[in-house]
Amino acid sequence: MINGETRLAGVIGWPVSHSRSPLLHNYWCRTYQVNGAYVPLPVPPKQLKTAVHGLVAAGFRGANVTIPHKEAVFHVCDRLTTVARRAGAVNTLSFDQGEIVGDCTDGVGFCDNLAAHGVSVMGKVLILGAGGAARAVAASLLDHGCDVLITNRSLERARALVNALGAGEVIAWEEWPEQLAGASILVNATSLGMNGQPDFDWNAALADGHEGLRVADIVYTPRQTPLLKAAQKRGWQTVDGLGMLIYQARAGFERWFGVLPDVDKTVFDLLAHDLNLEIIE
Ligand SMILES: NC(=O)c1ccc[n+]([C@@H]2O[C@H](COP(=O)([O-])OP(=O)(O)OC[C@H]3O[C@@H](n4cnc5c(N)ncnc54)[C@H](OP(=O)(O)O)[C@@H]3O)[C@@H](O)[C@H]2O)c1
Structure with missing residues (x-):
C-alpha cells in the first residue's frame, strides 16, 4: 500500500x-x-x-x-x-x-552477469562495437584488469573510444575474426543480431575461435541471437544479454x-x- x-x-x-x-x-x-x-x-x-x-x-x-x-x-x-x-x-x-x-551500472551489470554464469572475467576480451553500451562494458572490463581489444564498423569511433578510456587496442573490423585465437571472451556490443537488423555471417567469423572461448551478446531481442547460436553449434559457452x-x-x-x-x-x-x-x- x-x-x-x-x-x-x-x-x-x-x-x-x-x-x-x-x-x-x-x-x-x-x-x-x-x-x-x-x-x-x-x-x-x-x-x-x-x-x-x-x-x-x-x-x-x-x-x-x-x-x-x-x-x-x-x-x-x-x-x-x-x-x-x-x-x-x-x-x-x-x-x-x-x-x-x-x-x-551497465558495465558492472555486464560483468556481474558473466560472473554469475561462471565466466572468469579476465584475459583478452574482444569487444565488437564502440557505441554507448560498448563503452560502459569496456570500462568495466578494464577495471577487472582485462586486456581489451575494440573493433567497430566505423573505425574512427573505436579510436575515439580507446582515446577516451586511455586504454585498449583498436582492431580493424575486417580483422577481428583473426583475433579470436588469442581471446578468452568475445562480446557483441553492436546492435547486429537484434530483431530487424541486417544479417551477418557469424559462423564464418568464428572459424578461428577455440573451445575455451566464452561468447557474450548484450543484445537480448532475440534472447538466443544468431551469434550465440553459431557459438553454441561449436559447443562453446555463451551468455545472453538479458x-x-x-x-x-x-x-x-x-x-x-x-x-x-x-x-x-x-x-x-x-x-x-x-x-x-x-x-x-
Ligand atoms: N543487455 C543490456 O542490458 C543492454 C544495455 C544497453 C544496450 N543493449 C543493446 O546493445 C546494442 C547497442 O546499444 P548502444 O546503446 O551501444 O547503441 P549505439 O550507441 O547506437 O551503438 C550501436 C553500435 O552497433 C554498431 N552497428 C550498428 N549496425 C551495425 C552493422 N550493420 N554492422 C556492424 N556494426 C553495426 C555501431 O557501429 P557504427 O559506430 O559503425 O555505427 C555501434 O558500434 C543495442 O542492441 C542495445 O539494445 C543491451
Whole structure:
C-alpha cells in the first residue's frame, strides 16, 4: 500500500513506455516487502533538468535514466562516480541530501552477469562495437584488469573510444575474426543480431575461435541471437544479454530501497515472459 512512508524511484526516458525497469523494481519491492514504488517518467529532452530537480524536490530517492538522456544528464548531476565518467554515461541517479549523484551500472551489470554464469572475467576480451553500451562494458572490463581489444564498423569511433578510456587496442573490423585465437571472451556490443537488423555471417567469423572461448551478446531481442547460436553449434559457452539488464538494476534498487536483491530464475522468467523471449531452463 502506498502511504506517507513509501520510498519513490522511477525511470526517466523519452519515450519510456518500453522500459521493463518498473516491472523489475516493483517485483523486487513486493518480493522483499519494501514499502516502495517505481514509476515510468516520460521526460522530453528540454525538460530533463527541471524534471530531475522536481524529483529531488518531491522527495524521490533517485531514478534510472535511459535513452535519450544518458549523456545529457551528466550536466544535471552535482557529482559523478568514477565509473560514470569512464563510461561517459549515467543510468542511475541517487539523491543524497539534495545532492544529485550520477552513476553508470551497465558495465558492472555486464560483468556481474558473466560472473554469475561462471565466466572468469579476465584475459583478452574482444569487444565488437564502440557505441554507448560498448563503452560502459569496456570500462568495466578494464577495471577487472582485462586486456581489451575494440573493433567497430566505423573505425574512427573505436579510436575515439580507446582515446577516451586511455586504454585498449583498436582492431580493424575486417580483422577481428583473426583475433579470436588469442581471446578468452568475445562480446557483441553492436546492435547486429537484434530483431530487424541486417544479417551477418557469424559462423564464418568464428572459424578461428577455440573451445575455451566464452561468447557474450548484450543484445537480448532475440534472447538466443544468431551469434550465440553459431557459438553454441561449436559447443562453446555463451551468455545472453538479458542478465545484464537485470544485474545493472541491482545497485540502484539497493541505494533507493535498502536491499540488494538476489537474481534468480524467477526474475529472468518474469522479464523473458514480458518481452516475449524464450524461457531458458
Ligand atoms: N543487455 C543490456 O542490458 C543492454 C544495455 C544497453 C544496450 N543493449 C543493446 O546493445 C546494442 C547497442 O546499444 P548502444 O546503446 O551501444 O547503441 P549505439 O550507441 O547506437 O551503438 C550501436 C553500435 O552497433 C554498431 N552497428 C550498428 N549496425 C551495425 C552493422 N550493420 N554492422 C556492424 N556494426 C553495426 C555501431 O557501429 P557504427 O559506430 O559503425 O555505427 C555501434 O558500434 C543495442 O542492441 C542495445 O539494445 C543491451
